[in-house]
């Protein structure tokens with residue numbers, strides 16, 4: 489169990505010092521109750537480069553560098569482990585950290601394998617009883633626009649939820665996929681446009697509309713080579729409430745457009761465009777029925793479509809989630825995003841791949857209970 493005291497900042501070890509590791513470092517350094525004391529990377533140059541950058545940008549004491557989490561656990565002391573490695577390594581490292589009595593923050597997705605995800609779900613519930621936190625990054629749940637839409641959806645502000653449309657129309661170059669051996673592999677990336685880029689949007693859609701029941705999907709690999717996974721995924725999803733949704737995620741939409749989520753009910757609707765509120769009408773939630781003004785009334789201009797969000801939104805998203813994580817540790821409560829939340833989002837993504845591979849709709853229950861664990865997923869079978 490961690491030896492933290494309420495008065496000292498929580499000491500953090502970052503495991504995986506690549507692109508997102510840097511973003512975590514920047515967010516953590518902006519939080520007054522967190523300090524980075526250890527950096528872990530299997531490639532020593534990556535840990536050294538991140539340590540250099542932290543010192544150069546913030547002038548803080550240089551964190552210790554380690555080649556493995558095991559070495560860091562043996563050679564340093566910290567309360568929180570942040571997992572920023574390739575996705576297929578998330579659960580194994582999280583388990584190692586939990587076993588050592590650390591709080592754990594896991595980058596999205598939870599992992600790429602449902603059996604491993606079930607393991608960490610069980611383990612995290614046990615850890616919670618011992619006062620340890622496990623949270624999974626889904627920073628867009630903390631966007632002001634997402635919170636407004638979730639509140640309205642959950643409180644009946646849109647009336648009966650009827651449908652949703654979610655689209656991630658991005659572009660990733662061939663160089664992006666060639667930049668790391670793990671990218672675009674089933675084993676470590678766990679999928680393509682939907683698992684890596686689209687899982688945030690899946691998570692929001694499920695947060696807004698509730699538990700999915702059935703998924704019917706197609707995937708294809710159309711604009712990249714030397715990868716195993718899809719660069720286009722489309723699906724329809726039926727929810728427990730009866731609501732229906734259309735999901736679209738691609739890294740083959742040149743030159744890279746937007747992320748949009750529409751939520752519709754029989755008394756109101758909302759649209760989020762690139763994390764900003766574009767449209768909001770929820771008369772039952774007490775807002776007037778004139779969408780143009782409503783978004784502006786609800787949120788600061790920076791959070792309404794067209795407003796200037798400033799250059800460091802990527803850091804601010806993670807910082808907002810760290811504010812929740814630190815408060816949850818200090819207050820001994822569950823974090824805003826739990827393993828159970830991330831488990832459900834992972835299951836939906838896996839459901840898309842399983843449906844596309846089997847050429848038939850799948851029930852979410854089949855994905856959750858392991859009935860389809862032995863199916864080997866593939867891309868483009870029905871392209």
Ligand SMILES: NC(=O)c1ccc[n+]([C@@H]2O[C@H](COP(=O)([O-])OP(=O)(O)OC[C@H]3O[C@@H](n4cnc5c(N)ncnc54)[C@H](O)[C@@H]3O)[C@@H](O)[C@H]2O)c1
Nearest residue numbers: 504505506507508529530531534572573574575595596668
């Ligand atoms: N939340 C977000 O918006 C967001 C954005 C980008 C990436 N991610 C997620 O972050 C994770 C990492 O992505 P990235 O783009 O930073 O990848 P990256 O390749 O840039 O960095 C991964 C780092 O992990 C290191 N590593 C590999 N195995 C390791 C091990 N066993 N122990 C310690 N270090 C190890 C690698 O050497 C590398 O430096 C992925 O799961 C990805 O989905 C999340």
